[in-house]
Amino acid sequence: MKKLFTIITIFVLGGTLYGQTYNTFEPSKTQFMLRGYGHTGFEYMDSGDETESTFLGSAFAPIFLYKHSDRLMFEAELEFALEGDELETGLEYADVMYVLNKNMTVRAGKFLLPFGTFMERLHPAWINRLPNAPLGYGHDGIAPSSGIGVELRGAFDLGGPKLNYSVYSTNGPRIKDGSEEPEEAGILEFENYEDTNLAKAFGGRIGLLPFSDSSTEIGFSAYSTSGTGEQDSDFEDIGAFLYALDFSLVKQIPGLGGIVDAKAQYNSSNVDTATFIEMHEDGDEEEYSFDNQSNSFYGQVSYRPTMSGSNFVKNLEFVARYSDFNAPEGAEWEEKSKQYAFGLNYWLSWRSVVKLSYQTTETEGGHDGDGITNTDGLFLHWAIGF
């Protein structure tokens, strides 16, 4: 009886003990994280003879991160946005990454391109200090935002200064030949999922942080391809060369009682000259060509009074941004635009911000025809990352 009792006790206690060791919530080696961001807002636009205002349906971008080991990882971002009465979906990126050694990581899949820094590092709504991208990015922009291919990237410690690099090859852009949208003939389209020729795009960025406090970074990016047209078409050998310069400075300046954040990027796009066809209303065809060079620039400064005694003031941020965009003369999409944007932000947390912004844009030419259009816009956006 006594024996049996002892055995039972051992079993029960042992079991509990075993259970306890088993349930110590040891972290698993692999880990899956679901994250992302969303934003919504209200916009009012006035372009002289036309005014419009709208609440924006929210955009929702879930991000999946899977870490298999200290070296192997996968990232993917889906995008859902309500635009023009429709639900638009997109696969922003989906790539695998493997750390080869201390200074080199390989990535493959669809990834955000390190062409400058705006698209890769600064465009998510909870990071961007203003409700929209500067001129020259996004739809009809000249800077490539993502690509399908492979990339090597890494960083070196130079004993104070730091150097980082990335080099990649992707499917590359496609030139719009004007057969479908004559008014867009000559524009490079970067969002292609399949390649139509053998020419691949090659590119890279080199970034240098010259000071040991990492406050400043300057970068140079290049992107080149020897063919943008479909194989065996007239545009097969139309090559393109793009480059970008970027600058970033983030520094706490005690004299100003806060953090100053300055960002800038210049993009230049140079596409080989090609001949396009213009259809006149009477059915006549006319060949034309133009020097296919575009460029865009933005410079932004923001300031957060982080050293203020008041909790309210601490969370405020003041922003100003200038951007311009120049599309080639002689193209159907010839345009010269300039924009000034001013903003006041309130940070609810490190990843949630309410942005109030006023922007004024002067456009000469562009999709709306000739002449100069002035558009004033008032934006109220709320972004959150999670």
Add this chain to the structure above:
Amino acid sequence: MKTVYKLSIALGLMAVFGLTVVACSSTKGNYTDVPNDEVAETEFKLEKSGAQLWGETCNRCHIAPSPSDYNDTDWETISLHMRIRANLTEHESKKIEEFLKSAN
């Protein structure tokens, strides 16, 4: 051929630009070349802490999260993600990860 030419100009420019800035930037204040053991030791101790690196690095693109925002396992994933996305050095990202995990 034309693009190859352009690309080589670009790479050449990159190299010249990079080297000039590296050559011009001073590393004074981080290292001294006084071959004195005592100095060397204090210099060694002056190596930046994870907390300092976190303050300098994680603020560059977005506002830096605080250690308490995530648990240790999350910090491991985030550190690897940021190391790759933000092109951080292994040293930076390891030190910051240690700090974040010790202070949450």
